[in-house]
Amino acid sequence: VSTPRPAPAARPPLGATVAYLLAVAGVAAGITLTFLGMRAVMDIGGYCAEGGPYVIETSCPEGVPLLMTLGILGGVVAAFVAAAAGSRLGGSWSSLLLLAWPALFGALGWNFLEYGFNPPGDEPGWAWGWLICGVVFWVMAFGPLVFVVMGVRASAGSPTSAGGARRLRAGASRAPEPDRRPRPSAAEAEPGELFAMAMPDPGSLDVESPQGPPDLVDGLERLAALRSGGELSADEYAAAKQALIRDAGSSQ
Amino acid sequence: VTAGWRRVLALLTLAACVAGVVFGGWLYGLLT
Numbered sequence: 001v002s003t004p005r006p007a008p009a010a011r012p013p014l015g016a017t018v019a020y021l022l023a024v025a026g027v028a029a030g031i032t033l034t035f036l037g038m039r040a041v042m043d044i045g046g047y048c049a050e051g052g053p054y055v056i057e058t059s060c061p062e063g064v065p066l067l068m069t070l071g072i073l074g075g076v077v078a079a080f081v082a083a084a085a086g087s088r089l090g091g092s093w094s095s096l097l098l099l100a101w102p103a104l105f106g107a108l109g110w111n112f113l114e115y116g117f118n119p120p121g122d123e124p125g126w127a128w129g130w131l132i133c134g135v136v137f138w139v140m141a142f143g144p145l146v147f148v149v150m151g152v153r154a155s156a157g158s159p160t161s162a163g164g165a166r167r168l169r170a171g172a173s174r175a176p177e178p179d180r181r182p183r184p185s186a187a188e189a190e191p192g193e194l195f196a197m198a199m200p201d202p203g204s205l206d207v208e209s210p211q212g213p214p215d216l217v218d219g220l221e222r223l224a225a226l227r228s229g230g231e232l233s234a235d236e237y238a239a240a241k242q243a244l245i246r247d248a249g250s251s252q
Numbered sequence: 253v254t255a256g257w258r259r260v261l262a263l264l265t266l267a268a269c270v271a272g273v274v275f276g277g278w279l280y281g282l283l284t
Binding site: 022024026040064089 | 254258261265268269270272273275276277279
């Protein structure tokens with residue numbers, strides 16, 4: 001009597017899906033509010049103030065303090081909600097939220113660069129302070145993306161990855177052969193290969209079990225040491241060497 | 253989750269991003 005295997009979930013859970021999509025929209029709205037609020041502040045010189053006991057030289061544009069607060073805090077809360085709901089969807093849906101980082105810093109960096117090249121007011125020239133901020137923000141935004149691309153490219157060649165598994169299945173009719181290609185040096189390697197080079201070669205991790213055949217190279221080296229030490233005659237050495245090679249060949 | 257649903261979810265996520273940007277712009281225009 002065979003019991004039917006439970007079928008995999010055909011579609012994602014509705015509640016988690018709705019929560020995830022709403023929260024993703026909330027993150028996008030938060031970034032948009034922050035982006036627009038920052039532009040409004042930069043239009044009036046880059047700083048403003050509201051409230052407090054002091055005389056304020058530059059008041060903030062109406063509604064901007066509230067909207068920027070809402071954008072930043074709401075965006076953070078929405079990101080947490082989206083990450084939690086995404087984890088219920090499985091896969092890498094919550095990891096997708098990491099793209100909010102380059103989106104946020106890319107957008108704000110754009111503001112710094114745009115206003116840095118065309119600062120408000122009558123003074124000619126560039127606003128170097130903003131340009132530097134823009135460059136720093138873009139490095140923060142897009143630097144991690146470079147590592148993501150490198151990681152994806154490196155894992156695409158791994159047998160454990162989906163792409164690598166497909167390639168293995170495609171060539172499953174013949175026995176897998178060890179990769180005998182020479183590993184490239186760091187200077188000539190592509191970025192993705194640098195990750196692979198940092199990791200140990202999977203073949204080098206193969207360990208013979210204690211019951212397995214003795215390592216042929218070790219055996220030969222021991223024999224050569226005995227021969228050079230004079231403990232084996234030339235005939236004994238040749239016979240032992242032949243036996244060792246024969247044993248190693250028959251055990252594979 | 254099947255591959256078809258993953259595609260649907262990816263499209264919905266993209267649509268949610270666009271909707272969020274539009275909503276944020278609308279809210280900004282409303283309150284400023």
